[in-house]
Amino acid sequence: MILSRLAALSFVAALALPIPAQAQPVPARTLRVAPHADLKTLDPVAASIVITRMHGLMIYETLFAWDAKLNPKPQMVESFSTSADGLAWTFTLRPGLKFHDGQPVTTRDVIASLKRWMVRDTIGGKLGEYTDATEVVDDKTFTLKLKRPMALVPFALGSAVGQIPVIMRESDAVTDPMKPVTEAIGSGPFRFNRAEWRSGAKVVYDRNPDYVPRAEPADGLAGGRVVKLDRVEWLIMPDPATAAAALQTGEIDIWEQPSQDLIPVIARSGDIKVDRYSSLANQVMLRPNHLYPPFNNPKARLALAYATDQADFLAGGFGDEQWWRRCNSYFICGSPNGTEAGAEAFSKPDLETARRLLAESGYKGEKLVLSSSYDIAPIGRMAEVAADSLKKVGFNVDVQFSDWGTVTTRQQNRGAPEQGGWNLFVTYASGATMQSPMTNIGTNMACEKAWAGWPCDAEAERLRGAVVDAPDDASRKLAIEILHRRLAEVQPYRVLGQFDQPYARRSNVTGVLNAPVMLFWNIEKN
Template identity: 45%
Template sequence: MHVLRKAILAAACTAGLAAATTPALAQTTLRAVMHSDLKILDPIWTTAYIVRNHGYMIYDTLLAQDEKGVVQPQMVEKYETAPDNKSYTFTLRDGLLWHDGQPVTSEDCIASIKRWAIKDSLGQKMMTFVDSIAAVDAKTFTIKLKEPTGLVLLGLSKPSSNVPFMMPKRVAETDPNKQIKDFTGSGPFVFARDEWKPGDKTVYVKFDKYKPRPEPPSGLAGGKVAKLDRVEWRAISDAQQALNALSKGEIDFVEQPSHDLLGTLKKDPNVDIVASPMLKAQYVFRPNTLHKPFDNPKIRQALWYAFNQEDFLMATVGDENYIQPCKALFICDTPLATTKGMDALLTSNAKKAQELLKDAGYDGTPVVLMHSTDLKALTNLAPVAKSLMEKAGFKVDMQSMDWQTLVARRAKKDPPDAGGWNAFLTAWVTADVMNPVSTAYVNAACDKASFGWPCDAQLEKLRDDFARETDPAKQKAIAEAVQLRVIEYTPEIPLGEYVQPAAMRKNVKGFVIAPVPVFWNMEITK
């Protein structure tokens, strides 16, 4: 049976499709409910976390950060830094294979780095320091810099969206503004494309030829040992229904159980709830700077007075054990956290907001506010924003849609009355928003910036300064300057922090604590 299973998998991959074996051949299947249904499959084209999670199932990374945030080799066997810190040499591990059986090469990695760097905030900044990326041989390549920067190792080990996943050269050469159609990876699981049914399930099967590192797993680093033959992501959007299925043993894992149902879940003797500071996230409001009314920074500034964090946190999470009001742009309890400039802000001072709108000449242009309806952690954000904005004098047109529709629509630059948008709200995990370079919504590089497309030379200069600086004290000062400029320009507004636990059956063992839910090392015991 084992030989037959491998033969079926090899035949599917040779045909160019990462197809699955039949369920009857799988020895161990873990059934999971993720925070969202999977409808988009390119983790470079979008920052959506469900697509990032999909990426970690089937792709691998050159470097990774362990549980302490230390950069470790992953696909590379070793890397060397030149004495002048102006070049890096990377050597791939032996035995790395794509799911179609072809070896992973330096050319694959170079093409993947370049595609990722066009879309990612940190990658874009990293490439401004890069002079060349070139292959030495099939397993070795170099990155040469114009001047020293710490962004190379930080970028290639970036743990969350966008993650620099490695893809075959033929795939990585796809225009980064277009979605890939070939999902051949080299990670521990293979995407069973023929079983993928959006709205029902997504299936992954173990890649028998994956060669894990010898170290134990730590964060997103270490050995990615696939102990499961098959993983099924089941699409259950109703939070109560998902937890009922977990209690009955119909599913094994829930990525984001609703906070208001945790009390009942904790009483279930067959269920474990896992919470960790690594699972902390920050809510943010993202305005679109291209179109009225938020093309005017004075109008955007009124939002700092219209909002307060407590309303958003209580409406979404509601449990004080899992929330933390925090005005720091770069996450409380981390090295760059500061509340400088924030004292009078985020206090729901509607009168002050009204004054600013009047002074800015707001003419009543409606704000098209996109409202995600199917992610419990996000569902109540837009209604709270609408209420607070209307009290401040904004006219708000809240349009409801599922998260994947919102993800597709936010990439459009069209005017709001032609299918575009003015604002939406989302959440970023701690790993994504700890410094000015990796925080996507601080990127103000105009057309190269993330959806919302802020354009501010002052912010970009500060981000450059941060990228060049190695002294932690000076980095802290630059981060404070970035926060003050963010308040003036308003590319985003932080709306508080929360911890999102995961829930699983007690017979599920080996869950790795990391900023991203991963399924290697997990197993189901009897």
Template identity: 40%
Template sequence: MHRRTLLAGAGAALLAAPAIAQPARARTLRMVPQTSLTALDPVWTTASVTSAHGYAVFDTLYSVDSNLRPQPQMAEGHDVSADGRVWQIRLRDGLKFHDGEAVRAADCVASLVRWSKRDSFGQTLARFVDAWEAADDRTIRIRLNRPFAPLLDAIAKPASVVAFIMPERLAKTDANTAITEMVGSGPFRFLKDEFVAGSRVAYARFEGYVPRQEPANFMAGGKRAFFDRIEWQIIPDPATAAGALRNNEVDWWELAHPDLIPLFARDSGVKVTQVDDLGFISILRFNALVPPFNNPKLRAAVLAAVDQADYMRAVNGENVRWHNCAAMFPCGIPFVKELGAGVMNQPRDLARARAAIRAAGYGGERVVVMNPADFPSIAPLGEVTADLLKQLGMNVDLQQMDWGTLGQRRTSKAGVDAGGWNIFHTWTNSVSITNPALNYYVRGQGQAGWFGWYENAEVERLTDAWSQAATDAEKQVIFDAIQRQAFETAPIIPLGQYYPATAHRSNIVDRIPATNPLPWNIRRA
């Protein structure tokens, strides 16, 4: 789906009154999320829309501030033994779940254990853990087999597969099975009776939530809820979403479509701002389990043929800032060098690229590219890739679907003739992949890792070494070594870094700049 196709008929749509209009309610925040919420369990999936849902319903022991430093959240504090091998975390008093039950250390232990089986940083931490224990109802004890300095960084990590705390009875669910009952201790309750997949999600303020006393600071601090209700209205068509915002039928459009941003410049009732400072990274993900991209030489040959500008222009047009980033981590953060520049920033030579594809052993196998037609910031990526692969002489099968279907299908490890896949595209917020343990795109965890199941024992060894590194110089060497491994074997192709916009009614104030639409602190003036 090209941007021009996506916006066909936009003028007529803007004049029409969408069928999603609701009576104005001053204490209800009406938001259009980035896409439909299909998976509810924020520990089971990396989908950003599910993480946003998670931040409304659940809370964490520690959270990061605007400098990405861990701060106590549900915890009141911690202590560490002299040898660094025993951590004890003390819970704040008065914490309750939405079902009225008190939050206990046993709930936190079960939640951390389940999270550590799903998250890449959690899996790294788990290799150092001898035991997760509840010393008493308010004390979590973590006994390590050797010191692990970034323990708080792991359990405070933001954005994707967050270490959210759930009741023990839910957290004991198998890590590979998605939880559907939503009981957290966060500032809002999920209203299951109002949930209509693909249409509507609703939350009510949790009266039993006691925020921290300090001001909100990114993911940390006092999570004060100023709205009684939050309603998500799923509007896949960007023109309809823009019309709803301009007509005051919704308050907030999480990701404003680039081509429609100029409309808001002439509307004093709408304010447009950059989502956050670190931006997003678009990626192409290969399935490393099934042919033909179980061949790392073929993946690397495709990577060498990519021009990031093609992808960034297709998604962002002229109204969103973007830049090339020839790195496997976000550009502009500590330790990240553009080590792929020598491969990715060369003038494109399709003849040479076709020769590299043949030399890598490609034999005409069908290449299934899954593409979410209902996701405007991802759908153009699949179109660009399909066009490129055809130019490279590959047998491309571009399959359009909705994001919910893609999210389910990407879990399949079957071959393409049995319903499997070869490529899909996505994006991540930069804050979620800022170090080797966090970056699940390039972790080499194989069958235990992220969809695509890239395996690289050397990357895993280097990640463990990073967690033990004592100096910045040691960390730099490890960052560079991991990037070199990733560019040689290409588990993903980075497609560029960009800084999308969010749009809301002008009377919506105090939004915390973050890549997830945080439901606290924001209010109506």
């Protein structure tokens, strides 16, 4: 049945998407991938979701890039210097940077892009607080002037998490930062093939023949982005059984996020390899909307922490315990910042405490909308676990399922839940995103500048600033512990533990890099 269905889908796709024979690269130079979700939003500054970030890294570049150990290295930048007082950073772009429409990349494009990113992103917003001015020196050189020193400037400019600081054309970047850019013209190693884009079915990227990679070896996101393929196709396969069958038959080469329950099946094939592409575990979270009752009250948010057992969620979402672990650190257990200070009481559920806190919050049993999707199966399963867990302590949860694109669009809706907004959602984010107070999108509690859920706590923000201002590693570690204790009190979201996300590839595919998201340069298909 699965194979027949797959063949039928392939046949329909072939009829619906005719491509002239002369435009097709040879099969060995085309990589076919089943991604974890469909691509809906093209602008990686407007959306922090992983599929849009993957898309952004295909077609755009950033000034710096994180290597496999999350250290920033120059990418679009050829050289840079810092003034003696640490208040002026001067950057010169490397030669050969050109947008896909043929225009050269200039510092006017860079400055417009950085200003737009600083409005939207967690680490970008923090850098924006420190920035006094950005000034053009010439077409290839610009200066970033700070109000006070900030040692983490290259780390911020190389961010590969949240809304990433990609460099767009000035004409795209000067638009309203709260509205997604619909163009997809960058200067990166791949070009977005808009003509062959079929929402819900197929996304195509072609090798950019004009791209000049750096000379250094590839290392995470850093180094030479050498493309060894002519074409990458993302084939949207929301049904895990269909994706598994396609991988086994060779219709696809990579399954980016295989369903955990099917890993033992596909791993038995000698032609398929299952591996991890990131050394840091991902974090699962239950995100409340802080704008509306009951979660505008921290007691209701604390009730979430006491009502939930991480093991229930992780087993429901990811199956075998070899892939997950309990962890109450906002900044990832196993990372340099992985403290659980202040969160010790949440290691096991305490239903009586949850009920008491919920009552004290003033909640009277009103319906709460939990928005979710089975397009990403673990998220859908964990949403059902959330509903069951929260009902036990008195929450009246209504799980509303839709496609993932609709869920992520709804997450940006600040309206009341009964008017198309929401109260809760379950999601997860990469360890690279969550391991630092500078990049953790969920612990940004800067009110309207925060990520969906819009938590607001001046003390947490003051303490997050203290982490940035820390003069050395020892003082920064202490500042992170103090911040974490505050976060455990105010609960911007309920940490649900962490998991490793494997990917699966056919054995003739090599060169997948260790990075926060799957990258497609350096990959070879033999």
